Amino acid sequence: MKRKTAHIISHTHWDREWYLPYESHHLRLTNLMNELMDTLEQDGRYRYFHLDGQTIIIDDYLQMYPDGQERLAKLIEQGKIIIGPWYVLQDEFLTSSEANVRNLLIGHREAARWGPVSKLGYFPDSFGNMGQAPQMLKQAGIEAAVFGRGVKPTGFDNVVVDAPGEYESPYSEMFWESPDGSSVVGVLFANWYSNGNEIPVDAGEAVVFWDKKLADAEKYASTPELLYMNGCDHQPIQKDLGDAIDTAKSLYPDVDFVHTTFDAYLEALGEHPSDDWVTVHGELRSTRTDGWGTLVNTASARVYLKQMNQAGQTLLEKGAEPLAVIASLTAGQKYPHEPLAYAWKTLMQNHPHDSICGCGVDEIHREMVGRFDKSRHMAEALIAESLQAIGSRIGTDDIAAWPENARPAAFFNTTGWERSGVVTVDVQAVRINFKEGPSPQGIADKLDALKIGPGRVVDTEGREIPASIEDLGAQFGYDLPDDGFRVPYMARTFRLTFEARNVPALGYKLYAWVPEEAGSGADYAGGADRDRAGDAEGGAGQAREALRAEAAGFANAAQHPTHAQGDQSGSSAHIAAADRETAGNSAEMFGQAEEVVSTPHGMENRFLAVRFADDGSYSIADKTTGRIFEGLGVYDDCGDIGNEYVFRQPEGDVPLTTQGSTAAISLIEDEPYRVTYRIVHEWEIPSSAEASFEDEKRRLVPFLKRRSGRSADTVTLELTTLVSLEGSGKGVQVSVTLNNQARDHRLRVLLPTGLRTRTVLADSIFEAAEREIVPAPEWINPSNAQHQQAFVSLSDGTHGLTVANKGLNEYEVLQDGSGTIAVTLLRSVSEMGDWGVFPTPEAQCLGEHTLEYAVYPHAGNVIDSGAFAQAYQYQTPWFSQPLGRQFGPLPAEYRALSWSGEKLALSAFKQSEENGDVIVRWYNLSGENAPLEFEPKFTADTVYGSDILERRGEVVGQGAQYAAQLPVGPAKIVTFALAVPQVSNRTD
Template sequence: MQRKVHVIHHTHWDFEWYFTTNESFVQLAYHLDEVMQALEDKQIDYYLLDGQMSILDDYLTSFPEQKERLGQLVKSGKLAIGPWYTQTDELIVRGESIVRNLNLGMELAESLGGYMNIGYLPDSFGQSKDMPKIYNGFGIQQAVFWRGVPNEVTTKREFHWTAEDGSSVLTSNIKNGYFVGVGLICSDDAPALIETISEGATGNDLVLPVGGDQRYIDFNLRERMELYNQALPDTKLVESNYDLFFEAIKENKLSTVTGEFISSSVSKIHRSIYSSRYDHKYLNDKVERRMIYQAEPLMVMAEKCGIPYKKGLLDRIWKLLNKNHTHDSAGGCNSDKTNQIITDRFVEADQLSYSLVDYLTRKIAESRMNVSEGELVVFNTLPWKNKKVMKCEVSTPFAAIALEKDGSTIPFEIVGTRKEFSGSIRREKADEDPTSFYFIHELLIEAELPPLSFMTYQVVEKSEGIKRQSTKETAEQSIKNDYYQIIFEAGALSLVDRKAGKTYKDFLAFEDSGDEGDTYDYSPPYADECYRLNLADANCEVTQNTLLSKFTFTGEWNIAKDLSERELQKRTQTIPYQLTIELMKESRQIQFHLEIDNQASDHRMRVLIDTPHKNEFSYTDTPFGTIKRTVEDQHIDDWKELGWREEPTAIFPMLTYVNSHDSSSSWTVFSKGIKEYQFVGEDFQTMALTLFRSVGYLGRPDLLRRPGIASGNEFKYIPTPDSQLQKKMTFKFALQIDHDYQPAQLAKEYLAYAISSPYYQIQELNRFTTTLKYFVSNPLKNKVREQAGITFDSSKLIFSALVKTQDALGFDFRVYNPDLRREVAGETIAGPHEMSYTFVDLKGNAVSSTEKNDIIPLGTFKPGEIKTIHIVD
């Protein structure tokens, strides 16, 4: 039977890489002229514009007059665009970011005539196990990707890829990369090329993607196809697209596979890229958290108060973030000039999102009934009652303060007070008014906040002295709260689990080793020295009070300055550090805050946390679920003999936590921006979280973990001195010990740790609390009252988003079941009054009839299932 080769003419348009997006945009401006002309003149039948809309978004900003022309080609089916806004990373960005990416891409593509309804990610460095359910949630039933499928899972190129909830996509796994078809243009060895793409095919329909990075139109495509057709009597090459290819293979006998794909058995996967450019990972994590758990819920809350919902403002921020989520950009494997642009986008997104939260909290606070000077308004942007110790600052004209709620005194503690000048600044200090000043008090408050609402406190003058925290040195230096005691003795930290009555000695340390890798991959130097760093020489301060107990360690670590020193086992470079360890009242988290000043090069630093378990598996969260991974790859000793592309070191990605547990206890480390972990030690008892990697080249050849040619550009060393990260950096993580591993409850505990409570103080003394405070603002005409929002308080399901995705009334509330095996039933959303609700998919399309009630029953959740509820209250 004759074989049919579906020739897919395309380009892979890296948004940025060793070049900047500005540099590639110039090529795009002219490239699209060629594309449109070739399609209009029928020189080619179809063209695939890489499945992402960000490049067209930029193009139409400069050339809006081309929108109709492009739209005609899209509507005719000749030009395939979307569904993505950018070619996202799937492993270290949150699920809601992936959803926003598709929302933005589809919306823009629909304005041009429609999108390619295929999950097309030809170059992402690994595939998340959650993608089938994300795709199905958007009505996508087919997917195309290249990297990560293990040979032992399947060698077939077409299969059904499924998720725990039963979601499934018909998948085409590209053979040898999206550029394999360039051989059609460049090589006359037709049998060899067809043999290559036949390997693993499930039928007589083969796919041949003809394109490459920023590749031009191949105007001789038909000529080359005819040459191949003449050389291959049993094979017919036809111009095609992925829709036609999937239609042709849908009846093939196909296997079903499940899980994530991060194997290097057939392609480089870069399993340690999760720690490149830590500074970017940290910023991304901060802005993602703020957008999903503060800005978007606040905007929903604000609309109920009469403040218009500004979807365009949210979209602007999400576009900035999504541009930084492309596989190269998220990974950090770029030139320094590109990484600087990525940094600038993060800074812009940070400023916009912070200012949005600032504006909304102020607008609501100043629009309440009976506003009075000094009031402190604290917001809860989560859908459950939130009791926590929070930090805030207030400005007052008096040196001693008290805190009241409805006339009753509220307990709080003052961390510190500083006196600030409030008059007009003058060239000569003597000319300044000595009576113009105010006080800024840093407070700890034990707040109990209603769900999706706010609480108002009165800051008043206190006649007695200021109650301050005490700092003390004791013979046995220790801190404690209801759950833990931490003891510093003989340079080591011991952890006491007070509930279980167990002590864990020397549970925390740091590790520094060499790194002769590049921005893609960690690789140990050919001559390495690795050492454990502790706190033995640190200066230790202890703060012990009712709401907060804290260690502050200050010191220096000595490490090798560079690879040359490491080979000689010299350690002349000092790394100044400050480590704080905090125990809040009634908090289950031990919070760590590390600040260092890195001036060394080519090294990797990790934090080591010893668990009491002999670990065979690790557990962590994924975009919309959890995953169980083995702590050592079965091919760690024979990967070279098998011809793998890189060593399958058990270095893994994480989003917000990594967990180790057995039948007696569960240890979880939460992070804010740390995205990489590995279990190490004789019995894999130690969690090793990579704080950062310091490397100086985009790509290097002949690495110990990745033999052969350099990744990125194999023909040229591209120095990246900025990727050495020789600067001050901050690392934030927390440890929590439980009896059982409960992923949904952990997600809730993570939010208690990682999401602060926004607040605003009514005062005019200090006009510089935030940038926007200096601007004037009119309060709303219709005054705002304190009222609780909807309540969702579950230990079995995870709250994912509260956002408005359509122009219609109401908002979308999203939750999912993180359990890999068990169904969840009986959970509800409670409202303060009757609500109209409809279950919708991730795109906002209704999948149920509309009902009304003050309690929304969520029904039964399959393992891993996502549900979105559109609510009008």
């Protein structure tokens, strides 16, 4: 057999912020960097240093030592400091698909400015790995990945242990394959990324060290190429490494000890046969461990951070970027590459695993809130600029159905699918600038005295739209002209709320407010009241009455269920055929004017019927399939004596629930476009863990050995739940507001589906990951919580239920026989956990919280039914822009791109920084081929196949009027670069 080689790779795993505040780590980082450069320049035996795969380290160093730039650049260019390919070492499951792409894209761009880019998928400390990573890496020209978790059984301290059951791979080396078939070489840090840390110089110590380390590595290596990572978390460099290697060479003449790089190690590895390597597929989530070391409960630590992250990502991906493209195409606005990169980088500074996971000390998470705000404010400013630019080009004066006093507004749908939903916009009836006098107060009085009725909302055909119109009185505002000083004003303002329908994907649609004539004397009775009066005289009123009658029938049926949970065929779980026929007749009467009605016990539209029980839970009847889902929305609360990393329920603790309790239920919104019920629970729950818990934490008792229970003292947890159904809604939207004053507990919402299935589909990175509900036998953790992005879904093949969310990243499918989906709303803990005593009182998340989710019944599964698109749209806000009466080249309805493709999701619509190409990305959620057709509604001279680094590939089409018809393979991520000369060549 070939001689063994000990490949020693020097590195430091640099958590930007963790058990110390950012600046404390920052200072230690700059000290390390200065010492590293001194050593590389002065010690010829210290040859290389792997800079942790993240380029942000360079930014952080130069922020304090800008004069070090020249030295650093020289060492990178010489290949002594290896940088890239990421911007930060992110948590892969808590950051969106596009955020993972931007991380790789910006990391490559940043690294390329300095020198060679490391082509290694570096995941040293990720809390599990995303299943589509190999495909993403391959598209970026990366052929190998190294990772610390996800394949072999490891203990909580990340040390490989002997355990019953089979390993996914018997070796450290393997192939890692994405669902689409893309494969890379995968190397597990079987003995962690510190197995070569602090190598002894002393011969006696070295013998003890190397005897163990050589045996440990050989236990898992498939070749004589043994990997040793000379570093660890925040580890200073080993300045005497050359002496330590010389000692090892003298003691073990049959082993070649080399100070090297990953490239050299992988090249040596490739010289050996790999026939007996196994292929691991998809997500690496350590399913064959005891279930504690996966650290999945970081998905529910400090939920407020996850909510801010979801909102910030969405504003950039589905707001700032697509609107900037449309503004560039339609209004000639320069695409804001630099501001967008700044916003993304600021956001991604919160994406390192210890940051976004919420598993650090309080100081770092306070600072994160500021970064989220900064990124969001930039995104909002860019969105406002784009909306203004597009709005200035939309023609409104040629819409014949609008009277002269109409006040138009454009409503933008930046998702990938046509969309309907409730929108809100503030419009100005009359505006007076401050300079017109007499004073702001005088202007306000003048405006408030004007007799302006609420009027009506109309579409471009002049049809009246049911709306609520609120007179806000005189409101302050200001303009910031590009060529002058600010212009403050007061304006008589009205707030419109109504349902916009069939707004094109990546486009907009116009509506207008027509105020009542001044002095008409019309009393404001509210838009909804007038609409109902009108409805009573026509077919729409009859349809609403038919819906009410049908809903009452559902309510009576639901009061007397005759079936057992999980066996609903042939029972009241299926609406009778006659009832479904009635529903169809009602829909015909509605025509395009879809509405929702309230009932004595709930609400109903043409798709769904909702009924509330006395305890505040609700049932949803899917009129399309006839399936009824009952007992949804019960709350569950239990103790938690774990930490930011892990949930640990006290021994013998029985969760409290709101099932069978008394809730105050009231109808608070009853409009043709939306009905909302409010449910209030006054719930007594334990105030904290027992007093002994503080002593257990102080003495660093491991979380599995803690014996504290929940306190006998209680506090009131008031839960205010708003459940809404929109006129065209195919799902129920839920908002939960609470003031948490309890400590050491976990709050979840339970959604029993009654569906019998072995697996669950959860939205993840560029896929709907299919996961086993019952984990492997090695899993002894009582909880099987997992990550989600936009949704989690169950289906028995005939019926399905999908739960969407906004920043609620943890779910569990309970093994209770009812197919219950439990979504974590809040987890309150008091310490960081891991390797020391780090109190984190702010992780108790005391105070006000608002949590949001939505429930979508459907036929089949979430992919085949298309329900995934509704879940993605649920996370995306509407954007609106009030307009003037003006001439302009843009029409009343616009879409930038027309496309079709079942089971495909549109992921990105942006512009390339390198050449100005319009970048469009889709991914196939299914395991089957899916046809894609798309046609840009703008001139694209050439369409190139591209990748996640936005590089031009093969030409797939040419011509100003290009329409593509292309197959997309199973689970494939496809990107196209559309060359638009008037965009890419614009300099003004």
